[in-house]
Amino acid sequence: MSWLDEVAWGADGLIAAVAQDAASGRVLTVAWMNRLALEASLQEGRAVYWSRSRGKLWRKGEESGHVQRLIEVRLDCDGDAVLLRVEQVGGIACHTGRESCFYRVFEDGGWRVTDAVLRDPAEMYGDKARGER
Amino acid sequence: MSWLDEVAWGADGLIAAVAQDAASGRVLTVAWMNRLALEASLQEGRAVYWSRSRGKLWRKGEESGHVQRLIEVRLDCDGDAVLLRVEQVGGIACHTGRESCFYRVFEDGGWRVTDAVLRDPAEMYGDKARGER
Numbered sequence: 001m002s003w004l005d006e007v008a009w010g011a012d013g014l015i016a017a018v019a020q021d022a023a024s025g026r027v028l029t030v031a032w033m034n035r036l037a038l039e040a041s042l043q044e045g046r047a048v049y050w051s052r053s054r055g056k057l058w059r060k061g062e063e064s065g066h067v068q069r070l071i072e073v074r075l076d077c078d079g080d081a082v083l084l085r086v087e088q089v090g091g092i093a094c095h096t097g098r099e100s101c102f103y104r105v106f107e108d109g110g111w112r113v114t115d116a117v118l119r120d121p122a123e124m125y126g127d128k129a130r131g132e133r
Numbered sequence: 134m135s136w137l138d139e140v141a142w143g144a145d146g147l148i149a150a151v152a153q154d155a156a157s158g159r160v161l162t163v164a165w166m167n168r169l170a171l172e173a174s175l176q177e178g179r180a181v182y183w184s185r186s187r188g189k190l191w192r193k194g195e196e197s198g199h200v201q202r203l204i205e206v207r208l209d210c211d212g213d214a215v216l217l218r219v220e221q222v223g224g225i226a227c228h229t230g231r232e233s234c235f236y237r238v239f240e241d242g243g244w245r246v247t248d249a250v251l252r253d254p255a256e257m258y259g260d261k262a263r264g265e266r
Contacts, residue, residue, distance in 0.1 A: 003243045016149050016163050025158030030149050030214035042239060074235035075244050077227050081163035083235045094210050102207035102216045106175060110136050111208050 004035055008079035015080050019047055019060075019093065022071040022085040028093035028100045029068075031060075033082065045070050047084055064124045066090045090119075097121050137168055141212035148213050152180055152193075152226065155204040155218040161226035161233045162201075164193075166215065178203050180217055197257045199223045223252075230254050 007015060015038075019029045031049040033041070037057055040048040044059075047068035051058035061067035068086040075082055094101040096117060103115035140148060148171075152162045164182040166174070170190055173181040177192075180201035184191035194200035201219040208215055227234040229250060236248035 003239070006244055018151050018160060018163060020160055027151060027153055027160065027216050030151060030209060073239040075237045075239070076163060076234040077229055077231075077236070078234075081234075083160050096210055098210075101209040101211075101214075103210065104208045106136070106206040106208070111139060 004039065006079060007035075007038065007075065007082075009035065010080060014050060014052075015082060017047070017049060017082050017084060019068050019084045019086050019088075021088050021093075023087070026100055027102060028086070028088055029060075030101070031058075038082065041070060041084070042073065047086060061089060064090070064092070064095070066092050066124075068093070092118055095121060095125075097124060137172065139212060140168075140171065140208065140215075142168065143213060147183060147185075148215060150180070150182060150215050150217060152201050152217045152219050152221075154221050154226075156220070159233055160235060161219070161221055162193075163234070164191075171215065174203060174217075175206065180219060194222060197223070197225070197228070199225050199257075201226070225251055225257075228254060228258075230257060 009015060013034045014032045017031050017033045020027050032052055034050045037048045037050045047060040049058045049060060067089040070084055070086055072085040073082055091099060093099060097119040098115045098117055103113055104111040105114050142148060146167045147165045150164050150166045151160060153160050165185055167183045170181045170183045180193040182191045182193060200222040203217055203219055205218040206215055224232055226232060230252040231248045231250055236246055237244040238247050
């Protein structure tokens with residue numbers, strides 16, 4: 001499909017994918033996509049990433065229920081990044097139970113946590129809480 | 134510096150850096166940073182990236198004048214991406230003369246350009262218009 005060939009896949013076959021809450025404008029997550037992931041995302045209307053740590057497709061929200069429904073997908077000028085404008089189901093994008101993965105701000109020479117945990121990760125994932133859910 | 138060690142630098146020494154217009158909320162660019170670039174950004178209060186194509190530090194706007202002034206820098210949960218909330222000088226982030234690099238949307242099976250060129254790249258860069266300026 002030609003639209004897939006217009007994407008500048010990296011040497012590792014990946015591009016960066018930024019998810020932004022379409023309503024609030026908040027940047028929620030940065031993850032990775034290969035061809036399969038981008039194709040699946042557009043077919044299914046939800047964010048499907050490539051998990052580098054697990055080496056497989058990762059349907060965002062498959063365990064937590066915190067699916068990212070696609071409102072719009074944009075490609076950048078050099079074709080190596082996509083922007084997903086999404087509806088974040090449950091209002092939680094991060095595996096730590098926070099709205100956004102970007103919950104730390106640089107301040108006074110360090111990273112300070114600014115966002116509250118909205119849902120206990122143990123409740124979201126049982127006893128196997130870690131990244132990429 | 135410990136705050137630099139909290140960043141999960143990739144095997145290539147890089148992390149992804151997303152720049153977002155702090156006023157409009159629009160996602161402008163995705164670029165890359167190494168330790169030097171992040172340190173320089175925070176010291177200078179402007180976005181300094183690592184140009185993968187040129188293999189050197191890239192002070193965003195050094196040729197075009199379209200500097201990204203830092204309002205806030207955020208780190209994500211797994212530490213391999215930063216979000217820069219910026220003031221985009223000149224209102225143009227893209228080397229094509231558009232506000233955002235994400236000027237194409239996926240529609241009807243292809244990428245459609247949605248954004249107007251606000252400034253002629255030839256005027257911005259003379260006869261050497263290409264990416265990463």
